[in-house]
Amino acid sequence: MTGSQTEANIRKTLLISTDHELIGMAKGAFDASGEIRIAVLQKPVSEVATEIRESHYDALVIDLDATSVTDFEQLQKIKRMAGTSTAIIVISENFSPSAARILIQLKVTDFLVKPMATSDFVRSINNALKLSSQNAQVEPQFLAFMPASGGVGNTVLALEAAAILNRYGKQVGRSTCVVDLNFQHGSCAEYLDLEPRFDINEIENAPERLDRQLLDVMLARHASGLSLIAAPNKPSDMRSFKPALVVRLLDLVSAYFDYVVIDMPRIWFPWTETVLMGSNRTFIIADMTVPSIRHARRTIAAIEEKGGNQIKPQVIVNRMDTRKNVAGLNATDVTAALDGHLVGTIPNNYMLVRDAVDRGVQLSEIDPANNVTASLSAIIGQNDENAEAEEDGKSSILAFGRKLFRRKAA
Numbered sequence: 266m267t268g269s270q271t272e273a274n275i276r277k278t279l280l281i282s283t284d285h286e287l288i289g290m291a292k293g294a295f296d297a298s299g300e301i302r303i304a305v306l307q308k309p310v311s312e313v314a315t316e317i318r319e320s321h322y323d324a325l326v327i328d329l330d331a332t333s334v335t336d337f338e339q340l341q342k343i344k345r346m347a348g349t350s351t352a353i354i355v356i357s358e359n360f361s362p363s364a365a366r367i368l369i370q371l372k373v374t375d376f377l378v379k380p381m382a383t384s385d386f387v388r389s390i391n392n393a394l395k396l397s398s399q400n401a402q403v404e405p406q407f408l409a410f411m412p413a414s415g416g417v418g419n420t421v422l423a424l425e426a427a428a429i430l431n432r433y434g435k436q437v438g439r440s441t442c443v444v445d446l447n448f449q450h451g452s453c454a455e456y457l458d459l460e461p462r463f464d465i466n467e468i469e470n471a472p473e474r475l476d477r478q479l480l481d482v483m484l485a486r487h488a489s490g491l492s493l494i495a496a497p498n499k500p501s502d503m504r505s506f507k508p509a510l511v512v513r514l515l516d517l518v519s520a521y522f523d524y525v526v527i528d529m530p531r532i533w534f535p536w537t538e539t540v541l542m543g544s545n546r547t548f549i550i551a552d553m554t555v556p557s558i559r560h561a562r563r564t565i566a567a568i569e570e571k572g573g574n575q576i577k578p579q580v581i582v583n584r585m586d587t588r589k590n591v592a593g594l595n596a597t598d599v600t601a602a603l604d605g606h607l608v609g610t611i612p613n614n615y616m617l618v619r620d621a622v623d624r625g626v627q628l629s630e631i632d633p634a635n636n637v638t639a640s641l642s643a644i645i646g647q648n649d650e651n652a653e654a655e656e657d658g659k660s661s662i663l664a665f666g667r668k669l670f671r672r673k674a675a
């Protein structure tokens with residue numbers, strides 16, 4: 266999404282406001298290297314004269330008092346001056362139904378109520394500028410992976426799901442990010458052989474400081490194009506973070522990425538249910554042992570208790586052994602025990618997974634036709650068949666709807 270842009274491709278946006286908080290958020294929301302550049306005219310809208318004519322802006326974001334007749338008259342004037350090719354976004358903290366009606370009559374492109382989430386602000390501007398229109402229309406998809414017990418392959422499967430989405434997304438101009446919420450002892454960075462750069466201490470007490478620029482600094486990027494948010498390991502530093510920080514992080518991520526895969530910790534934190542409620546799909550990873558399947562059942566019960574029917578957990582059984590003659594669990598037992606929650610199984614492929622993890626590469630780099638990737642692709646509904654069908658809106662990955670970390674609809 267970032268990267269060097271030629272001057273001609275850069276879209277210019279002007280924010281007219283005297284609200285320091287809004288200005289700070291806007292400046293942080295778009296970094297200088299991106300395709301949108303934001304300038305600020307720090308004066309009340311009533312004092313804006315011909316400045317906006319001097320340089321052509323693709324969009325004007327106007328912060329006004331929606332109870333002031335003068336402000337509305339001024340808005341009308343600015344709109345005429347700017348011409349029809351300039352998008353107008355109005356921001357106010359005091360919209361009334363009649364103010365909304367006036368804005369609709371004036372045919373402004375969008376209006377936002379203060380205070381707003383950075384993601385809403387960014388979405389509104391992206392949509393107004395019709396930047397990569399296909400991209401802008403798609404709601405971000407959040408996939409949460411939560412382990413039923415330790416060492417079940419949660420991280421391996423979350424990363425592989427992200428790899429699948431990333432490969433697919435690249436063809437259609439969508440971006441993918443992995444968020445490792447195992448803040449103390451995550452292994453995503455290790456498995457991808459990347460430097461974890463998310464410095465929680467820096468933003469812990471002021472989550473609002475986390476903006477586009479800071480996020481950019483704290484992202485690690487894999488050669489495949491995948492982005493990763495992971496914190497350096499601090500094994501002896503057992504702390505919990507405020508839900509506001511996690512929500513802020515995911516909200517920001519949702520503004521810039523189309524697919525977000527979350528490696529959840531096994532421990533239930535105060536923010537766990539918020540994250541699951543905001544996710545389009547929640548996968549619980551278990552392995553083929555009696556304790557793990559029991560833990561999966563308990564996790565489902567906990568999710569149902571906390572999230573009601575808002576979260577629909579789906580269990581993936583990893584390292585599935587389909588041999589009929591083994592002692593212990595067989596496939597029929599597992600299906601019965603999970604009572605409709607089982608969504609699929611992943612074969613045991615020790616050599617492949619170990620090799621990938623040791624070399625810090627994705628499974629398909631070792632073997633493009635491997636059985637782990639194939640099974641997982643089928644589960645997340647992102648195999649090649651579905652990729653084609655998606656043009657008709659049939660892809661299951663895009664069929665999931667409204668959730669918390671949501672982009673503003675176009």
Ligand SMILES: Nc1ncnc2c1ncn2[C@@H]1O[C@H](COP(=O)(O)OP(=O)(O)OP(=O)(O)O)[C@@H](O)[C@H]1O
Nearest residue numbers: 415416417418419420421584612613614615618619
């Ligand atoms: N399908 C598979 N076949 C064979 N080995 C696998 C498979 N999936 C994962 N593994 C192996 O299982 C081990 C644990 O995997 P992983 O680290 O992903 O588990 P986890 O659930 O994230 O563990 P933790 O509880 O430490 O977070 C790794 O050594 C990995 O190589």
Ligand SMILES: [Mg+2]
Nearest residue numbers: 419420421452
């Ligand atoms: Mg893990």
